[in-house]
Structure formats: structure tokens, C-alpha cells
Amino acid sequence: MPVRNAIVHHIDKKPDGSPAVLHTRSSPLDVSQAVENLVSDLNESYNSRQNKGWGFFFPESGAYPFSGWLGKFLDGQATFVDFTTQAAEQLTKLMEESNLTVGGHVLFAHYQQGMTDYLSIAVLQQSEGVTVGADLEVSTAHHLDLSHLSLAARINLSEWRTNEKSKQYISYTKSKAGGKRGYDYFRDFLGCQEGIDGPSETRTLLKAFSDFMEKEDLPEPSAREKTGALLDYATAQSKIGQPISLEALSELIDEDRPRAFFEHIRNLDYGLSPEIPADKRTLNQFRRFTGRAEGLSISFESHLLGSKIEYDEGRDALIIRSVPQQLKDQIKRQKEKAN
Structure with missing residues (x-):
């Protein structure tokens, strides 16, 4: 998974209501093994998230400028630093207006997977841990917490640029913290409208x-x-x-x-x-x-339990609604023969 560009900016927004302050980096990160590992770990953590939305860009406008900045970067009209700085400034503004979350380190990663180009964006928090050094001394250490991705998105750049009809080239996390409003401003930052309901x-x-x-x-x-x-x-x-x-x-x-x-x-x-x-x-x-005993074989999909199939534990019985037509026909024929 070659990383083409990566950068981290920092939005200092405390929960005490004080104004958010953006600290930007003036150059991309050197693509080291540490950066490769960070992007790979982010990708793995993001894939494991169950609650995600899928969509596509609104037309570029003053309200939704992100896709325009991204397009200029991809077309070589802006540097990665310029693009991400503009995006971080917009995110800081919307984050300040939302008054819902604290800030964090904003990672922008442009990478290739197979033949496909992606851009991942994630607001990451730092966690404190304990480490043992070469001298066997114990000390505290800070690390980026990738296990709690409340604000993150991934854009399939190849699909966006080649398939105008696609409505699912952007995916984004739906944060449980703060409910729907907790991720609305992040989706507004991207200029993303919901396209496919996963x-x-x-x-x-x-x-x-x-x-x-x-x-x-x-x-x-x-x-x-x-x-x-x-x-x-x-x-x-x-x-x-x-x-x-x-x-x-x-x-x-x-x-x-x-x-x-x-x-x-x-x-x-x-x-x-x-x-x-x-x-x-x-x-x-x-x-x-699936169960089989004494000439009886029963099999059904688990999602039917509680709708078409009900288990009465007291009577040790299954109640089946909407009996398959083929089974009903066989039972009717058998009853007719018996009569």
C-alpha cells in the first residue's frame, strides 16, 4: 500500500468552550516505515468499523468547497500542503461552530491500494501509555489512538474521477457520540451527501x-x-x-x-x-x-427468528409463519391421500 502523501495538522479545541486553534504543518511527512505503518493501521481500524455511511460529493460551492480543493491538488494546481491546510481550516471552522467535540490531530493520507487511489482523513486523539526503554527504565509515552475512530472518511479517488454515476465513492464513520449531529458537521466538511444505504x-x-x-x-x-x-x-x-x-x-x-x-x-x-x-x-x-433428530430436519436463516419463526420455550415448540408453498402442497396431498 504505497503512501504518496501524508500530513498531520492539529486542531486544539478544548471542551471548556475556548476557541479552537489550528496548528498546521508546513511540509508533508517523510514517507518512512512509521508513516506506512500508521496509514496501514488506520486503514485496518477503519475497515473494522461497522457503522459507516456511503455517499458522493455535492457540487462544489461556497458551502461545499472541499471537492474543489481536492480536484486542484489532483490536477497539479495546488500542493498537498496547500490543499490539506485549506481543508483543515474549514474543518476547524465547522468544528468550532458545532460545539460538539474536542479537536485532535487531523491525518490526511493519500495512498494507492492495488490500482486504486484513495484519500483517508481522520481526526485522531492521543492516548497515554507506559513504555520500557533500552535502559529498562519505565516512562510514559503518548500514541495516536486508532481504536476509536469517531471522525474519519475514505474517498475512492479513482472512482470519483472516472465514474460520474457513482454514489458511493465516499465512506465515513457515523459516530455514536453526539448522535447524528456528531458527524453531520464532518460530512458537511467533506461536502458529502448520502448515496447508498449500506x-x-x-x-x-x-x-x-x-x-x-x-x-x-x-x-x-x-x-x-x-x-x-x-x-x-x-x-x-x-x-x-x-x-x-x-x-x-x-x-x-x-x-x-x-x-x-x-x-x-x-x-x-x-x-x-x-x-x-x-x-x-x-x-x-x-x-x-440447523437441527436434525428422529426424522425431523429443520433449517432456517437466523434473521427470520422473531419474525417468520418464533420459539416458544415453555412448550418447546417452533411457530412457523408463512409456510413455504411447496411444503404446504406436500402436506395437503398427504392429507388428501389419508382421507
């Missing part, structure tokens, strides 16, 4: 998969294998911060008919984009419960 898109994908599996009427081992293939792929994409490709997923689900699931989604018009962000929380809820 949890909703993931739920729609899983609904499409459930419908596909019901239509295919596969044996339980095969159904379990295909569910595992979906979850493994989607989880892996989430871990590296990449979207789910519907075509790639379709190929994994059925190697003999690699277009079958993709065509199912297109023919029934689920409204999914060709690539969607994977929401980890939604994926984690999509697991199968």
Missing part, C-alpha cells in the same frame, strides 16, 4: 439470495455451502474495505452457472447497484440455524 442494500441482497435459494430448492448441505460462500466473500470484502461485486458473488455461489444469481437479481429488479458496500452487522445476523 445496511439497507445488504438486507436487500440477502433477501434476493433467500428468494433465489427458495426458488432453487436445494438440498440442505448445498444450501448451507452457498450461504457460507456468500458470507465468506462479503465478510472478506468488508475486512479490506471493498464493496461486494454482484457478478463476482454470483460466480462464487454457482460455479456451474456463474450468471444465475446475477440474472435472478436483474430479472426481479431488486434495485441493487452492481457493487454495494457490505454492512458487517447485517451480515452477522444472516446465519443458519
